[in-house]
Amino acid sequence: MTPGRLWAVARRLLGMALTLLATSFLVFSSLYLAPGDPASFLVRGRSASPQELAAIRHQYGFDDPFPVRYWHWLDGVLHGDFGRSYLFHQSVGEVLWSRLPATLLLVGVSTLLIAVVGIGVGIVGALRRGTRTGSAVLLLVTVGAAVPSFVAAIVLRSVLGVRLGWFPTIGNGTGVLDRLHHVVLPAIALSVTFMALVTRVTRSAMLDELRREHVEVALSRGLPRRTVIRRHVLRNALGPIVTVCGLLVSGMLVSTAIVETAFGMSGIGSLLVQSVDELDFQVVQAIVLLVVAAFVVVNTLVDLVYPLIDPRVRAAGGAR
Amino acid sequence: MPPLEMPLLEYDGLRVELPGTARPILDGVTLSVAAGEAVALVGESGSGKSVTARAALGLLPSGARTGGQVRVDGTDLVGADAARLRAVRTGVASMIFQDPRAGINPVRRVGDFLTESLRLVGGRTRAEAEARALELLTAVGLPDPARHLRQYPHQLSGGMLQRVMIAGALTADPQLLLCDEPTTALDVTTQAEIMAVLGQLQRDRGLGLLLITHDLDLAAATCDRIYVMYAGRIVETGTAADLLAIPRHPYTAGLLGSSPPLEGTPGRLTPIPGAPLSLAEAASGCAFFARCRFAQPGRCDLTPPVLTSPVLTPPVPTLPVPAPAAPTLVACHRADELIEENR
Known part of the structure; x- marks a missing residue:
């Protein structure tokens, strides 16, 4: 360095x-x-x-x-x-500490969903543009982005939870597997909108990069298409993808308030709602500070990682 | 003089058509480059010369309808599968693109650009590939190549980067080099250097070269034979000396008249009036009709002229295959009269 x-x-x-x-x-x-x-x-x-x-x-x-x-x-x-x-x-501190693991698990699983599903579907949408699959991706993105998390929560609970009985509909669960089982539906509800946004950004960033001449040059040199997609298209599209993922994940703590309440989970989000109701000022202050700190820290991390993704930023002396 | 055997690169009536356009991008392009021969394809922007060059690597616009053949070293690339295309791209032909800033991935190191095809397709180790890259960078005259391997493209000047692009094209050890306006994005002094590098590589390695350019003088200085293209068709071809001395097609003459002469006092430049035919415009007869000062309504605008040898009167439709002797061929209804008019 x-x-x-x-x-x-x-x-x-x-x-x-x-x-x-x-x-x-x-x-x-x-x-x-x-x-x-x-x-x-x-x-x-x-x-x-x-x-x-x-x-x-x-x-x-x-x-x-x-x-x-x-x-x-x-x-x-x-x-x-x-x-x-x-x-x-x-x-x-004790109150927060007892609630934090549930929320971190929820945010962690949601982040994984956003990264894997959001980016994955976005890549498919870009590569299959103009086909039936590509149109399906666009439709999914539009619908997904329009579904608020509380609506997703209600639908998921009633269909996958109550009617099909595949997932528990309330509480945190005990033990590792049971906790994971409990967190599936809340995590999906929390990340539907975010997944759609990441998919959209991934798709358009990939399409932008697919049009670049260096992609044609790489193909002209006999590199297999898959290799070119991975090394030149996806790699170059990472900038906007990482930035938007950072923004969404860092803001996710706030949205846990709705989802945790909807699923009767005991975490930071439901604690925030409860303490605002009860005017428990010290707790509210601590949570708001935590939420903002998470936002600032994650975004600073993204900024610090960005020059590794795009070396041209490094040349500009980190001023972006 | 090119040898009699099968040409290294041969276009046979290549036709490329995009849906929603009034005329084909390429219409019956017939052109050949023999091993070790330098050939230029000259035309204005939008004439189809870049599409022609890309066709030699099977890089056609998606959704294009194609007809005719493009044979590289005997392999027809029109409708070829991915494996066959890759074989040509990795072993026979490679292309130098116009703008190295756009053509080299800005987020990867110069060394990655040079070694990736060797490592990922050629199966070489990193060390072998880097040794080869150093060798090639030295061959294209880039000083301090070891340092440049670790740099990013934005840390190099345009001329240096075009040398990197040329070295990249040479990694496949090709027999055929396609150069798509290799100096257009560079400043004038760098242009001369890059052309010198290309010329030397072509001679030293006995490469077949297809130079795409809009500059007729540059083409004549570098190449043995020249094809002139207008609106997706070859309108004239012949040896460089011949074409420059007696341009038979009014378009070729127009190109010469609109650039300053290399020797002697520059006279007044005469631009070609009008603009090239866009893809949305179709011509019933000669595509150059609207811009040609010799155009004769009722004759030139009825049927498209065919490439023929201009000394034969009346024009006999012969197969436009450039024979080894490289006779001059011209596609102009009035070519014979115009020669007699002693232009």
């Missing part, structure tokens, strides 16, 4: 850190501005005198000035302490 390249990487990482800092400020302040008083949530139902409320506010530090509260929170976050959940009477 050249010094210039090293500097470019360092700059990207610094940019990522600054983005995360700015995000933390926005996340914290947006909840500060949100309606609803956490103190009245804490006393829940019971009538409390203004003095009692004030005491609670003081105890939890709600009456400190905004910068002080932000600083305390940020200091905690940097040390891995996201505060306490009012709802679960546990530290936010």
